Amino acid sequence: MTExxxxxxxxxxxxxxxTGAMAGAELAPAQNNETRxxxxxxxxxxxETERHGAFFxxxxxxxxxxxxxxxxxxxxxxxxxxxxxxxxYIDLALSGAYADLQxxxxxxxxxxxxxxxxxxxxxxxxxxxxxxxxxxxxLEQGQAAEFTWPTAQEFxxxxxxxxxxxxxxxxxxxxxxxxxxxxxxxxxxxQPIFTRTDMESxxxxxxxxxxGL
Amino acid sequence: xxxxxxxxxxxxxxAVGGILAAELGKAGMKxxxxxxxxxxxxxxxxxxxxxxxxxxxxxxxxxxxxxVTWRPNANMPAKPLPILNYGNQAGGGTxxxxxxxxxxxxxxxxxxxxxxERYGVPAIPKDSSLADWPLTYADLETFYDRAEYELxxxxxxxxxxxxxxEGGNMFEAPRRREYPLPPLVADQSGVIFEEGARxxxxxxxxxxxxxxxxxxxxxxxxxxxxFCQAFGCHVGAKSSILVTKLPEADATGxxxxxxxTMCFRVNSDNSGRVTGVSxxxxxxxxxxxxxxxxxLAPFIYDNTRLLLLSKTRKFPNGLANSSGxxxxxxxxxxxxxxxxxxxxxxxxxxxxxxxxxxxxxDFNADNFDHSGLNFIRGAQISVSPADLEAGPIGAAMSINxxxxxxxxxxxxxxxxxxxxxxxxxxxxxTENLPYTDQTIDLDPNVRDQWGLPAPRLTYDWRRPNExxxxxxxxxxxxxxxxxxxxxxxxxxxxxxxxxxxxxxxxTRMGDNPKTSVVNRYGQSWDIPNLFIIGSSTxxxxxxxxxxxxxxxxxxxxxxxxxxRYKKSPGRLV
Numbered sequence: 001m002t003e004x005x006x007x008x009x010x011x012x013x014x015x016x017x018x019t020g021a022m023a024g025a026e027l028a029p030a031q032n033n034e035t036r037x038x039x040x041x042x043x044x045x046x047x048e049t050e051r052h053g054a055f056f057x058x059x060x061x062x063x064x065x066x067x068x069x070x071x072x073x074x075x076x077x078x079x080x081x082x083x084x085x086x087x088x089y090i091d092l093a094l095s096g097a098y099a100d101l102q103x104x105x106x107x108x109x110x111x112x113x114x115x116x117x118x119x120x121x122x123x124x125x126x127x128x129x130x131x132x133x134x135x136x137x138x139l140e141q142g143q144a145a146e147f148t149w150p151t152a153q154e155f156x157x158x159x160x161x162x163x164x165x166x167x168x169x170x171x172x173x174x175x176x177x178x179x180x181x182x183x184x185x186x187x188x189x190x191q192p193i194f195t196r197t198d199m200e201s202x203x204x205x206x207x208x209x210x211x212g213l
Numbered sequence: 214x215x216x217x218x219x220x221x222x223x224x225x226x227x228a229v230g231g232i233l234a235a236e237l238g239k240a241g242m243k244x245x246x247x248x249x250x251x252x253x254x255x256x257x258x259x260x261x262x263x264x265x266x267x268x269x270x271x272x273x274x275x276x277x278x279x280x281v282t283w284r285p286n287a288n289m290p291a292k293p294l295p296i297l298n299y300g301n302q303a304g305g306g307t308x309x310x311x312x313x314x315x316x317x318x319x320x321x322x323x324x325x326x327x328x329x330e331r332y333g334v335p336a337i338p339k340d341s342s343l344a345d346w347p348l349t350y351a352d353l354e355t356f357y358d359r360a361e362y363e364l365x366x367x368x369x370x371x372x373x374x375x376x377x378x379e380g381g382n383m384f385e386a387p388r389r390r391e392y393p394l395p396p397l398v399a400d401q402s403g404v405i406f407e408e409g410a411r412x413x414x415x416x417x418x419x420x421x422x423x424x425x426x427x428x429x430x431x432x433x434x435x436x437x438x439x440f441c442q443a444f445g446c447h448v449g450a451k452s453s454i455l456v457t458k459l460p461e462a463d464a465t466g467x468x469x470x471x472x473x474t475m476c477f478r479v480n481s482d483n484s485g486r487v488t489g490v491s492x493x494x495x496x497x498x499x500x501x502x503x504x505x506x507x508x509l510a511p512f513i514y515d516n517t518r519l520l521l522l523s524k525t526r527k528f529p530n531g532l533a534n535s536s537g538x539x540x541x542x543x544x545x546x547x548x549x550x551x552x553x554x555x556x557x558x559x560x561x562x563x564x565x566x567x568x569x570x571x572x573x574x575d576f577n578a579d580n581f582d583h584s585g586l587n588f589i590r591g592a593q594i595s596v597s598p599a600d601l602e603a604g605p606i607g608a609a610m611s612i613n614x615x616x617x618x619x620x621x622x623x624x625x626x627x628x629x630x631x632x633x634x635x636x637x638x639x640x641x642x643t644e645n646l647p648y649t650d651q652t653i654d655l656d657p658n659v660r661d662q663w664g665l666p667a668p669r670l671t672y673d674w675r676r677p678n679e680x681x682x683x684x685x686x687x688x689x690x691x692x693x694x695x696x697x698x699x700x701x702x703x704x705x706x707x708x709x710x711x712x713x714x715x716x717x718x719x720t721r722m723g724d725n726p727k728t729s730v731v732n733r734y735g736q737s738w739d740i741p742n743l744f745i746i747g748s749s750t751x752x753x754x755x756x757x758x759x760x761x762x763x764x765x766x767x768x769x770x771x772x773x774x775x776x777r778y779k780k781s782p783g784r785l786v
Binding site for chain 1: 260261262263264268269277398399400401436437438439440447558559560561563564565604605606608609610620621622623625626627629630633634
C-alpha cells in the first residue's frame, strides 16, 4: 500500500514545480543536491484548473515543500522530503489529526513570508538553497524578529517534527512514498516477526521486503 | 442520574485495578470497575504504527483534553505538560508499557535505615523526606512470586534462596524459585552490551520482562516485532492486565466494567466512612455508586486529585488527609543517556522488545560503595533504543546528533541514513529521593474536559544529590558504550527539571498515621473502608521500574481484604 491518492499527489507535485530550490530536485534528480545551482528559476503560476489541497493552497504547499526539502534534502540514491511526499503528509495531517494547528501554520507561513521579503526582498520558495538555509537557521536560532506567534523556534521545530513524521510514518498517512524514508535509513517497516537468526545477525536485515500496514 | 449499589467499587482498571477486580470477584464480592478510557482488545493492536502509538501517543491520555500541569517550584507559573506518560484505557499503562518487571532490592524497602547504618545521618540530604517502607522485601516476596507466575514474566534468577547465579541479576533479592519463563532472546544491542559490561567486570543480564518467551497460559509467545514500548501487543504476548487479569475478573461473574467513566468524587458520611463514588458517564451524566468498600487505583495524580476534590466539612483538607501528607513526596525517574554508533557492524536495535533490553545492576541502590561520593542511591543501567521505542520517527525525534552535525540538512540526513541501524543508547534510570516540597495539588487555572481542576505538579529533579548521581552515571555510561565497541559516544542533553517516567508518591504509606496517608495495605488511616493502592503509596522509588512492585502490593492488599477485612471490616494494622 504505497500509492493512496495519485490525484492528490499530482496536485501537490504541480505546486512544487518551478519553486526555487525545489525546481532542482524536481527537474534534475540525478544531480547532487549540494551542487544544484539552477535554483532561481522563476515560479510558475498555476492554472485555475489545478486542485486545491486538503488544507494548503498551492502557494503554502510550495513553501512548506521547499522548507521540508531543505530539512531533509534529496540526493542521488538518498530520498528527501520531496521524494517521500512530506508536504502531502502535512497537508492531510492539518486537515485531520492536526486541525488545531491550522492557524499555527497560517500565521507561521505569513511571518516566514514577511521575514523573507524584508531580509531578501523575495519569497522563500524563490530564494536559492543557501539563502533558504540561512532563513531556516535564523528561525532555528530564534533570530527572526518578524515572528511573534508562533515564535520562530516553535515554527521551525514543528515543521521539523512534521517533516520527520512525513518521512518515516507509515505510507497510509500520505508521506514516506514507496517507503522512501524507510529505504533511506534501512528500516524494514512493520515486520510482524523477527526470527532468532535475524536477531543474531550483525548484518543489515535483508530476509524480507519492507512492509507497511 | 443513575444510582447503583455494590460491594466494591474500584476507580481505575490498570495494573492494580485489574488484580483487585479478579481476586475480590473470585472471593464472591460484587465489584464495579470505573475506567475513563475504552476497553481495547488484541485485535485493536494489529497495526504496527509508530506515528499513531509512539508519536501521537494514542494509548496515553490526551494532553489537551486531560491536562496535567507542571512548574519547577512554587514561584513559577505551571504549564501543561506536552506528553503524558501513563495509560488511558482498561489495562492502564500495562497496555503500552515496556513490561520491564523487577523485584525491588531488600534495601529499597529500608533506604533511610540502611543509609544511616552504612554512611551515617549526614549522608541524607537535609531537605529529603527519605523514609523506610512499613514492610520488608520478605513480606512481599510471596506476592512478587504470584505476580510473576500469574501474569507471566521471562527472566533468569540471579539469587535463588541466597545462591548467586551467574547470568541472572546477582544483586537481586533472594527469590523462592526461578522465573516461570526463560529470558527473551537478546538482540545485537544486548549482545554487545553483555560483552562490553563483562570486559569492565560488571554483571549484565537479560532484563526480566512481562513478555512471554514461550507460550504460557494459552497465550502466544513474543514475535520480536519491536513495536513494544508505546504499543499494544499485536499477538497478546505482553502480559498486560488486559489479557491476564481482566479475563479472570470477567470469569468470576461478579465483575462489571464501566468504560468511558470519570470518577470526580469519593462520597463520605458524617460517621467518617466512605459511601461510594460519583462519576461522569460517557454521555456527561452524573451518576453515583454506593459501595461498602472504595478502592482508588488510577495513575498517581488522580489519587491526590480525587482526595482533594472530595473534601467535606468533616474532612476539610481532603479525604484521608488528617496527616497533611496527601500530595507530597512526588518522585519520578530521570534517565541520563549516551548514544553510541558503530562503524564495523549493524546493531538493528529495532528488533525485539524495545525497553531496557539488557541490564546491569552494579550501580543501582546501594550495590556499590558510595563512600567518598557526594550522593546516595544509584541507577539501573540498560541498553535501549533512543526513546525505549525503536522506529525511525523515535530516532529522529529523540537522538540529538553528535557534536558537529546539525539537526537538519544533508549532513543530518546522512547521519540518520548511516546510523539508524548502527546505534544504541545506554541509559541510566536513577532513584531520585523524596522531598516534601515535590507535590501534586489542584491547578487553580487549568481545567480538564470534565471541568475538573487539572493535577498540578511542583517538581524539579535538579538537586545536588541527584545532579551528582547523574554525572557519576553519565561517566559510567560513556565507559560502557566504549567497551561495547562504539566508534563514537556522546551524551544526550538533560531536560529542564520536569518529572520523567514512573511517578511515585502523593499518598505515602507508613506505620504512623501522623506521618503517612495509608498503611502497608493501602488502607487509609483515617477511613478504614477506603484503600489507595499503587505507586502513589511508595515512600521511596528504587532505580527499578515500579510495575511489578505495584502488582505485588495489589496482590498483598487483595489477600488482606479477602482473608481478613471481608470477615471483619476495620483497620488491618
